[in-house]
Amino acid sequence: MKKGIAAVVTSVLLLVIVFSCHQNHDKNNQVQFVTNTIVFDSSKVPHTPYGRAVLYGRELVMNTAKYIGPDGLEGKYATNKMSCRDCHQDGGLKPNSFSLVLTHDVYPQYRAREGKILSLAERINNCINRPLNGRSLxxxxxxxxxxxxxxxxxxxxxxxxxxFKEKKEDSLNLPDMAASPEHGAVLYQVNCSRCHGVNGSGLLNGDKSGYLYPPLWGDSSYQAGSSMHRVIKLAGWIKYNMPFDRALPGKPFLTNQQALDIAAFINDDDLHKRPVNDRVNDYPDIKMKPVDYEKGPYVDSFSQKQHKYGPYPPIIKYLKEHDLRIAY
Ligand code: HEC
Ligand code: HEC
Incomplete structure (x- = not known):
């Protein structure tokens, strides 16, 4: 009898999960959940040449591949079908989702990674190069x-x-334990696979012009050179934004450790293939490398593995004691 009840409960739960995952698609076949309170109202954009460029820019951020993807109407720049908004959710308007609201003001900007000042256009091209694994516009x-x-x-x-001023995604409390791809694998199957797939390849939308659920690894995913490939960076984003239908504005669903474990699993290159980082001259000054940057040499003697997966607090303690840059 008890088994019977358990079976009913399980199937109801499964139904709820399947249903919540497939409801509310708009005309572009994108899932609509309330994930943000700020609304882009295109009717407020001025009817001028500038306004038309703004609207086209919004469209490019939301449906990138349609225009500049592998079958792009305006040219083949990106080699995968991801859109900017897959990571900069709501076209960069969602807080704690690598929001782009304050970006225009802060460029040109010195970038430690390139060791020089980049214009905003060059910074945009970085994202076309790395997450979209493409060539520059x-x-x-x-x-x-x-x-x-x-x-x-x-x-x-x-x-x-x-x-937008409080960058919560950067304020993950870092535990004393290393992030565990093994624990992450289990958490991934429970919390993420129903949308991103057991094999992480995501799901294309109805007309195959972009993704309903973007890929997390594989040839069509972000490059190893993308900041998404850094475990702390990815975990911070995941904590505030995923699972898509469970993390509410200001109310994360996963704990820090869970987000870090899942990020470790996604970014484990022994388990998962993805396009390689073809850039070799990153961080000409090694003192500027972020804590979770996975390529040595480092200014300290911690291993590559510890930089990638943690435990991070000993590294941070060392950098602090030596008055060195702490970034992640
Ligand atoms: C796979 C995820 C991903 C995709 C897709 C992506 N980006 Fe990014 N983008 C990032 C990450 C990660 C950062 C670094 C954020 C940080 O460090 O806070 C970033 C940073 C940026 C920045 C710099 C923001 C700042 O304030 O310094 C710009 C501009 C940007 N992206 C534009 C774009 C555009 C335009 C597209 C589409 C052509 C795009 N991104 C696609 C992940 C992505
Ligand atoms: C209900 C479906 C759903 C679930 C469950 C879900 N996601 Fe997502 N995920 C999405 C959608 C949709 C996007 C694109 C965001 C957008 O367009 O606003 C996305 C985007 C992402 C991205 C950035 C884009 C990329 O492909 O790199 C990452 C990383 C990600 N999800 C990780 C996760 C993780 C980890 C979990 C589990 C903790 C998870 N997701 C659970 C639907 C889901």
Whole structure:
């Protein structure tokens, strides 16, 4: 009898999960959950050439592959079908989802990774190169100008909103334990596989112009050179944003340790293949490397493995004691 009840409960639960995963698709076949309170209202954008560039920029951020993906209408730049908004959710308007609201104001900016000052256009190309595993857009292309116009617009509209000033995704409390790909594997199957797939390859949308659920590893996913491939960086994002239908604004679903374990599992290169990082001259000054940067040499003597998976507190303690840069 008890078994019978358990079976009923299990199937109801499964139904709920399957149902919640497949409801509420809009006309672009994208899932609609309330994940953000800020709304982009295109009717407020001025009817000017600049306004048209803003709207095109928004469209490019939301449906990137359609225009500049492997079958892109405007040219083949990205080699995968991911969209900017897969990571910069709601077109960069969602707090704690690598929001792009304050970005326009802070470029040109010195970038430790390149060891030089980058313009915003060059920084955008970094994301086309690494997460989208592609080649750079010409700096004067209609598409680049549209991206820049959109970033300027959202900065003007929401740049004074205090919610964007607190970068919560960076404030993960780092436990004394190393992140565990083994624990992450189990957590992944329970919390993530129903959308991203058991094999992490995600699911294309109805007309195959982009993803309903983007891939997390494999040839169509972000490169090893993307910051998403850093365990702390990815964990911070996951904690505040995933599972998509469970993490509510300001209310994470996973604990720090769970997010770190899952990030370790996703980014474990022994378990999962992904496009390689073809850039070799990163961080010309090794003192500038983030704590979770997985490529040596380092300024300290901690192993590559410890830099990637932790435990991080001993590394941070060492950097602090030696007055060195602490970034992640
Ligand atoms: C796979 C995830 C992913 C995708 C897809 C992606 N990005 Fe990024 N992007 C990142 C990460 C990670 C960062 C670094 C965020 C940080 O360190 O806080 C970043 C940073 C940026 C920045 C710098 C923000 C700042 O304030 O310094 C810009 C601009 C940017 N992305 C634009 C884009 C654009 C435009 C696209 C689409 C063409 C795109 N990104 C696609 C992950 C992604
Ligand atoms: C209900 C479906 C669903 C579940 C469950 C879910 N995701 Fe996602 N995930 C999405 C969607 C949809 C996006 C794209 C975000 C957008 O377009 O706003 C996404 C984007 C991502 C991204 C950034 C894009 C990329 O492909 O790199 C990562 C990383 C990610 N999810 C990890 C996870 C992890 C880890 C879990 C489990 C803890 C999880 N997701 C659970 C639907 C889901």
């Amino acid at each position: 010409p700096l004067d292309s209609k598409e680049m100008i549209a991206f820049l116009s959109y970033l300027r617009y959202i900065n003007n509209e929401w740049g004074n909103d205090t919610i």
